Amino acid sequence: METLFLIVATICYCLGSAGYFVYLLRDREVLHRISWGILLVGAVFHGCAILLSSVSTGYLAVTTIQNALSFFAWILVITYLLIQLRLQLRILGSFVSPLIVVFMLLSLFLPAHIVPKSGIFQSGWFIVHVTSVFLASALFALAFGAGIMYLLQERQIKKKNFGYFYSRLPSLERLDQINYLCLVLGFPLWTAGLIIGFAYASSVWPSPAGWDPKEIFALITWFIYAVLLHERLAVGWRGRRAAWLAIFGFSAVLITFLGVNLFLKGHHTVFIR
Amino acid sequence: MFNLVLLGMNHKTAPVEIRERLAVSCQQHVSPLHLMPRLPHVDEMFFLSTCNRVEFLFTSRDHDLALAEVKTLLLDYLGNPPASLLEAHLYVHENLQAVQHLFRVSSSLDSMVVGEPQILGQLKAAYREATECHTVRVILNRLLHKSFSVAKRVRSETMIGSHAVSISYAAVELARKIFGELKGKRVLLVGAGEMAELAAEHLLAQGVRHMTVTNRTQERAFELARRFKADTIPFDHLGDGLRTTDIVLTSTGSPDPIVSYQNVKSRMRERRNRPLFFIDIAVPRDVEPKVNEIDNVYVYDIDDLQGVVDLNREDRKREAMKAEHIITEETLKFQNWLETLEVVPTIIALREKAETIRASELQRTFTQLPDLSLKERHAIEVLTGSIVKKLLHDPILFLKKKADRDSKELFVDYTQQLFNLSDGNGIASSSLTDSPVDAKNETKMLKNINK
Numbered sequence: 001m002e003t004l005f006l007i008v009a010t011i012c013y014c015l016g017s018a019g020y021f022v023y024l025l026r027d028r029e030v031l032h033r034i035s036w037g038i039l040l041v042g043a044v045f046h047g048c049a050i051l052l053s054s055v056s057t058g059y060l061a062v063t064t065i066q067n068a069l070s071f072f073a074w075i076l077v078i079t080y081l082l083i084q085l086r087l088q089l090r091i092l093g094s095f096v097s098p099l100i101v102v103f104m105l106l107s108l109f110l111p112a113h114i115v116p117k118s119g120i121f122q123s124g125w126f127i128v129h130v131t132s133v134f135l136a137s138a139l140f141a142l143a144f145g146a147g148i149m150y151l152l153q154e155r156q157i158k159k160k161n162f163g164y165f166y167s168r169l170p171s172l173e174r175l176d177q178i179n180y181l182c183l184v185l186g187f188p189l190w191t192a193g194l195i196i197g198f199a200y201a202s203s204v205w206p207s208p209a210g211w212d213p214k215e216i217f218a219l220i221t222w223f224i225y226a227v228l229l230h231e232r233l234a235v236g237w238r239g240r241r242a243a244w245l246a247i248f249g250f251s252a253v254l255i256t257f258l259g260v261n262l263f264l265k266g267h268h269t270v271f272i273r
Numbered sequence: 274m275f276n277l278v279l280l281g282m283n284h285k286t287a288p289v290e291i292r293e294r295l296a297v298s299c300q301q302h303v304s305p306l307h308l309m310p311r312l313p314h315v316d317e318m319f320f321l322s323t324c325n326r327v328e329f330l331f332t333s334r335d336h337d338l339a340l341a342e343v344k345t346l347l348l349d350y351l352g353n354p355p356a357s358l359l360e361a362h363l364y365v366h367e368n369l370q371a372v373q374h375l376f377r378v379s380s381s382l383d384s385m386v387v388g389e390p391q392i393l394g395q396l397k398a399a400y401r402e403a404t405e406c407h408t409v410r411v412i413l414n415r416l417l418h419k420s421f422s423v424a425k426r427v428r429s430e431t432m433i434g435s436h437a438v439s440i441s442y443a444a445v446e447l448a449r450k451i452f453g454e455l456k457g458k459r460v461l462l463v464g465a466g467e468m469a470e471l472a473a474e475h476l477l478a479q480g481v482r483h484m485t486v487t488n489r490t491q492e493r494a495f496e497l498a499r500r501f502k503a504d505t506i507p508f509d510h511l512g513d514g515l516r517t518t519d520i521v522l523t524s525t526g527s528p529d530p531i532v533s534y535q536n537v538k539s540r541m542r543e544r545r546n547r548p549l550f551f552i553d554i555a556v557p558r559d560v561e562p563k564v565n566e567i568d569n570v571y572v573y574d575i576d577d578l579q580g581v582v583d584l585n586r587e588d589r590k591r592e593a594m595k596a597e598h599i600i601t602e603e604t605l606k607f608q609n610w611l612e613t614l615e616v617v618p619t620i621i622a623l624r625e626k627a628e629t630i631r632a633s634e635l636q637r638t639f640t641q642l643p644d645l646s647l648k649e650r651h652a653i654e655v656l657t658g659s660i661v662k663k664l665l666h667d668p669i670l671f672l673k674k675k676a677d678r679d680s681k682e683l684f685v686d687y688t689q690q691l692f693n694l695s696d697g698n699g700i701a702s703s704s705l706t707d708s709p710v711d712a713k714n715e716t717k718m719l720k721n722i723n724k
Contacts, residue, residue: 157450158565160577171453172548236545239569 002056005049006070010104012042013077017097024094024168032090036081039097043077050074059121062130065258069107072134072257076100079138087178091168095145125200133193133218137253139186140225144250146178147243154240176238179246183232187225194218217256224249275316276336277412277611279371280343280363281328283383284576287362305329305346306406312346314339317413321399323392325384325575330375332412340365368611372416373604379420380427382596388433391471393424411682416607423603431595441472443578444552445479448520451550451571456480461518462503463511464525465493469554472522473501485518487511489525515540520550523559532560538567552578616672619685622694623669627661 019035050071053061061067080096153169156162169175198215228245231237282291305320312318318331329347333339348359366374377383381392400417403409409417427433445455452458460481462473465488473484484503487510488494494505506514515521515537525531537549551572553560558574565572635657639650668688675684688694 153450157447157571160573166450171449172451173453235542236547238546239548241568 002049002052005045005052006108009042009046009049010101010108012038012045013073013097013101013104016042016093017101020093020097023090027168029090032093035093035097036084039077039093039100040081043074043081046070046074046077060127060130063121066107066110068257069103069110071130072137073100073103073107075131075134076103076138076141079135079142083142083182087181089170089174089178091149091170092142092145092178095149096142099141099145123200123204125196129193129197129200131193132189132196136186136190136193137257139182139189140246140250140253143179143182143186143246146175146182147246147250150175150179150243151240151247154243172239176242179242180232180238183225183229183246187229190222190225194222214256214260217252217260221249221252221256224252275332275334275412276339277330277332277368277371277416278336278340278343279328279330279366279374280340280347281321281326282362282364283326283328285383286364288576291359291362304402304406305350306403306408308346309406309408312339312342314342317410318343318408319399319403319413319417321378321396323395326378328375328378330371330413330416336367369604369608372607373600375416375420376423376600376603377597379424380596380600381424381433382427382593382600388592393421396424397421412611415610419603419607423600426603427596427599430599431592433592433596441469441475441554444472444522444554444573445475447571447573447578448476448550448552449479451548452519454480457482458519459483459485459517460520460522461514462486462497462501463521463523463531463559464488464527464555465497469522469524470497472552472554476520476522477501481520485514487514512536512540515549516543518549519547520552521560522552522554524554525559526555527559528557530557530559530561532564534561534563534567537564537570541567541569616675616681616685619688619694620669620672623665623688623692626692626694627665631657631661 016035016039019031019038023031023035050061053067057063060071062071076096077100080093080100084090084092149169150172152165153175154172156166157172197218224245228237228242228249232242306318309315309318312331314333314335316332316334318329321328321330329343331339331343344363374383379393379396381388381390384392396417400409403413403417448455448458455476456479458481460473460476460483462469462484465486477484484501485506486494486497486501486503487506487508488497489508491505491507494508497503498505511531515532521532523532532551541549546569548569548571551560551564551570553572553574556575560572560574562572562574564570635654638653639645645653672684672688675681
């Protein structure tokens with residue numbers, strides 16, 4: 001049942017992403033609405049799958065890399081769907097939906113590991129930690145998408161060489177605002193997620209600050225976004241540099257999230273393997 | 274026979290660097306029209322200079338010499354750059370092509386922004402100057418008036434003007450891509466040019482509320498400020514203006530850039546990096562091109578705006594085709610008129626008039642003298658015919674002799690007045706425009722005369 005739901009969700013994401021790709025080529029609002037709807041349907045199925053899996057194990061299903069990726073994809077879809085409602089920037093879907101598909105497919109095709117049950121996962125703190133960090137990552141992913149759009153558009157205006165995207169992409173100011181919005185929402189969540197994580201870890205592990213690579217990378221990521229936010233607020237950094245930093249920051253998020261899990265060992269790898 | 278020659282360069286053939294050199298020269302010197310005495314082989318001349326084009330239109334009997342003279346004039350103006358450098362950007366159109374080119378210019382088909390209305394006004398202003406300098410006479414007078422009416426015809430018969438997207442509009446579109454909403458943005462208008470004012474109007478229509486005007490002459494600044502309900506700042510305080518403004522429209526006649534890289538760079542921190550958009554409509558440019566390299570600063574000069582304009586030009590192509598058709602038609606009509614300008618029509622009109630008089634007088638005589646025999650009638654016909662012929666022989670010979678003189682028009686004119694013939698484009702011309710066969714006969718006859 002769970003697998004079926006996941007497959008349906010994946011198909012929905014692929015269709016929605018394809019729809020957004022066509023929308024990129026043809027400016028028809030109906031394409032956006034259909035794609036948005038398909039993504040929503042996918043998210044519902046996906047949510048059910050996660051719920052079923054969590055209920056059957058007794059804790060939030062993020063303890064394997066597959067589950068974590070799948071959960072992240074789900075959070076990303078939900079974040080995108082909500083942000084879209086708020087911002088009404090349809091073309092954003094064309095840049096974010098491929099990310100969703102990538103995460104979803106990765107989660108399906110990475111080999112599964114069975115993780116022994118552990119009491120650690122059952123705490124509410126654990127859920128809050130994971131959710132807030134993932135939510136922040138999803139917002140950073142949106143900022144990443146907006147950053148790419150910004151760079152594409154800025155390049156065209158600066159070089160005075162107007163390609164296809166010129167008319168399809170929104171104004172620079174708008175893209176920069178999205179970058180800022182995602183940063184302002186994502187940074188506190190990331191900070192909170194880290195603090196809760198450290199606090200919770202110190203209560204369940206004997207040496208919480210064990211220079212776990214994931215923790216180090218999470219701090220590096222935090223630092224990148226802290227710099228971005230500080231420069232934005234203090235000296236009014238914006239535009240191209242902010243877009244690059246958002247892209248750079250999200251790469252750090254990916255390394256923290258995936259790179260460390262897959263290639264390095266540490267605290268987190270004890271259970272995410 | 275005279276030649277109609279058009280020598281010039283426009284935004285398609287010459288980069289802004291070259292055009293701005295010419296524009297500078299033209300401001301410093303007297304109008305080239307005043308230098309007509311230096312051009313002995315040029316009969317009539319018309320000179321048009323806008324920020325996108327420079328055109329010399331002239332008539333001459335010796336085409337090669339005249340062209341060389343005008344080119345020398347042009348080189349002198351530019352401070353003698355290597356002729357080879359300039360040559361590559363120049364175009365020369367002759368006769369029919371020159372007429373066609375002028376019509377295309379006046380109907381705004383040759384404009385950077387096809388269909389923009391300013392060019393006709395500029396053309397009219399240039400024509401006024403030429404009439405004041407008395408450098409245009411029969412041919413160019415007629416040609417320029419024709420070009421105005423062609424422009425009107427194109428405007429009324431095609432859609433080209435109705436969705437004419439002018440440079441200023443293109444600039445506003447670009448501002449939207451940078452700022453999104455223009456409401457609440459600040460605009461600084463530096464210098465006063467027709468184009469800049471148009472752009473300012475567009476910006477106001479888009480919801481821009483704060484406008485500041487600065488100009489070297491204070492009075493002009495105040496005048497503009499009244500018109501746009503704007504503030505003014507002293508021209509020397511331009512740098513401070515850059516601190517708070519979002520869009521800067523420059524169109525001064527300054528020969529050197531008035532906004533430098535350092536000016537802007539040093540103010541970006543104070544601005545907290547808020548985007549700054551320069552629309553530089555001036556030729557020569559008012560903003561150093563290097564300013565565009567600064568982060569969050571965008572500089573568009575008049576050539577760059579072309580790129581934006583290209584985006585929405587496609588849908589106007591169909592209308593442009595229609596306009597081209599009108600122009601071809603009008604060009605042919607004008608050519609016909611040109612041909613009638615030579616002495617031939619006058620001679621024909623003269624003969625026709627004499628023949629009509631002779632025929633009607635004969636008719637009257639014959640009705641009064643019904644008893645005349647066929648032989649006598651014939652004799653009278655021959656007699657009158659030879660009187661007419663002998664009487665007209667000298668005037669016609671005179672006209673033929675003068676046909677290749679500069680003063681030809683004068684004699685044609687006198688002849689027409691003397692014999693009360695209709696004017697240069699009278700009987701003969703109307704018959705010409707109606708039937709192309711006649712036109713051929715005319716040219717044939719003209720050739721015979723010239724021999």
